[in-house]
Amino acid sequence: MASASRAATPLLKDELDIVIPTIRNLDFLEMWRPFFQPYHLIIVQDGDPSKTIRVPEGFDYELYNRNDINRMLGPKASCISFKDSACRCFGYMVSKKKYIYTIDDDCFVAKDPSGKDINALEQHIKNLLSPSTPFFFNTLYDPYRDGADFVRGYPFSLREGVPTAVSHGLWLNIPDYDAPTQLVKPLERNKRYVDAILTIPKGTLFPMCGMNLAFDRELIGPAMYFGLMGDGQPIGRYDDMWAGWCTKVITDHLGLGVKTGLPYIWHSKASNPFVNLKKEYNGIFWQEELIPFFQSVSLPKDATTVQKCYLELAKQVRAKLGKVDGYFNKLADSMVTWIEAWDELNPPKGGVATANGPPKK
Ligand SMILES: O=c1ccn([C@@H]2O[C@H](COP(=O)(O)OP(=O)(O)O[C@H]3O[C@@H](CO)[C@H](O)[C@H]3O)[C@@H](O)[C@H]2O)c(=O)[nH]1
Numbered sequence: 001m002a003s004a005s006r007a008a009t010p011l012l013k014d015e016l017d018i019v020i021p022t023i024r025n026l027d028f029l030e031m032w033r034p035f036f037q038p039y040h041l042i043i044v045q046d047g048d049p050s051k052t053i054r055v056p057e058g059f060d061y062e063l064y065n066r067n068d069i070n071r072m073l074g075p076k077a078s079c080i081s082f083k084d085s086a087c088r089c090f091g092y093m094v095s096k097k098k099y100i101y102t103i104d105d106d107c108f109v110a111k112d113p114s115g116k117d118i119n120a121l122e123q124h125i126k127n128l129l130s131p132s133t134p135f136f137f138n139t140l141y142d143p144y145r146d147g148a149d150f151v152r153g154y155p156f157s158l159r160e161g162v163p164t165a166v167s168h169g170l171w172l173n174i175p176d177y178d179a180p181t182q183l184v185k186p187l188e189r190n191k192r193y194v195d196a197i198l199t200i201p202k203g204t205l206f207p208m209c210g211m212n213l214a215f216d217r218e219l220i221g222p223a224m225y226f227g228l229m230g231d232g233q234p235i236g237r238y239d240d241m242w243a244g245w246c247t248k249v250i251t252d253h254l255g256l257g258v259k260t261g262l263p264y265i266w267h268s269k270a271s272n273p274f275v276n277l278k279k280e281y282n283g284i285f286w287q288e289e290l291i292p293f294f295q296s297v298s299l300p301k302d303a304t305t306v307q308k309c310y311l312e313l314a315k316q317v318r319a320k321l322g323k324v325d326g327y328f329n330k331l332a333d334s335m336v337t338w339i340e341a342w343d344e345l346n347p348p349k350g351g352v353a354t355a356n357g358p359p360k361k
């Protein structure tokens with residue numbers, strides 16, 4: 001029996017990496033120190049690699065800048081976005097852990113209605129370690145939470161649930177609105193704390209936000225490509241959306257679950273809506289074609305791994321979205337490059353990674 005004085009080992013301490021994309025000093029970590037300090041951080045520095053990013057003392061981290069990405073991936077680095085938070089997916093690729101938590105550097109510790117600091121990481125871990133129920137909706141929300149269960153009429157044959165691949169958290173204060181909504185509602189703040197966790201039903205897409213997101217890297221990691229965004233691209237701020245749509249059709253196909261709801265973080269900064277509008281406008285237009293595409297995607301029975309599903313998806317993107325805009329041909333190519341790079345850095349157990357090793361600190 002561990003003595004009361006010895007703190008319990010944090011959940012998944014050696015099985016989870018925290019991935020942070022950044023263009024700024026990481027002072028925000030001070031607020032997260034009680035929750036994050038035991039975990040390893042993977043910092044993906046975007047923008048000018050000659051800039052020094054300050055990381056508070058006492059954190060265990062590896063930091064990758066654009067020079068590291070280019071050195072490690074060579075020509076395949078072309079699939080990793082530059083000057084967009086989409087660069088974070090490089091951290092997913094280089095991690096060696098089973099779980100990932102990714103958070104933006106303008107997200108802080110929120111308080112629950114009782115005034116207690118929310119350990120968002122702990123809640124995501126609980127979400128990932130408990131099953132999902134995508135095949136039949138439980139009206140009393142997450143049946144695996146303390147104080148809840150399956151309601152009358154819920155088939156017993158489905159109560160075991162399925163493995164959870166993704167845990168999608170929410171945000172108090174500045175909500176994740178698109179630029180037009182931010183422009184018409186500049187003062188709107190999300191003050192509503194909803195104490196619920198829902199499995200997103202099979203066959204339903206959702207707008208995945210990368211600000212406060214956790215996932216099982218071994219179950220769904222290769223699908224978490226955040227696309228070609230930012231510098232040199234006709235679209236931005238649809239990185240997490242693209243990843244979420246690809247992820248959801250693949251989790252549906254593989255019988256895995258996606259949850260949304262708790263935990264909340266406190267999002268402190270709304271970026272400039274006019275700048276965001278310039279980045280988003282193609283996405284706002286194209287998504288009216290993208291959503292019907294993803295809703296109609298059918299993956300073959302022999303697509304039994306995430307990589308096989310993803311490569312099939314890339315084929316369908318080229319065939320059906322290439323006519324929407326030439327960008328989607330480039331994106332389809334990058335989807336293939338991403339999988340090639342992923343498999344190079346993550347060979348099957350017993351294989352040898354072929355990248356050029358971790359960065360100098
Ligand atoms: O070129 C860049 C810009 C930013 N980052 C890092 O990415 C995250 C998000 O940056 P920021 O908080 O400034 O961006 P938001 O406008 O709030 O949007 C984010 O929230 C989601 C959409 O609402 C999505 O996650 C982001 O688009 C920070 O950590 C920045 O440091 C970057 O790496 N490169």
Ligand SMILES: [Mn+2]
Pocket residue numbers: 104106267269270271
């Ligand atoms: Mn932000």
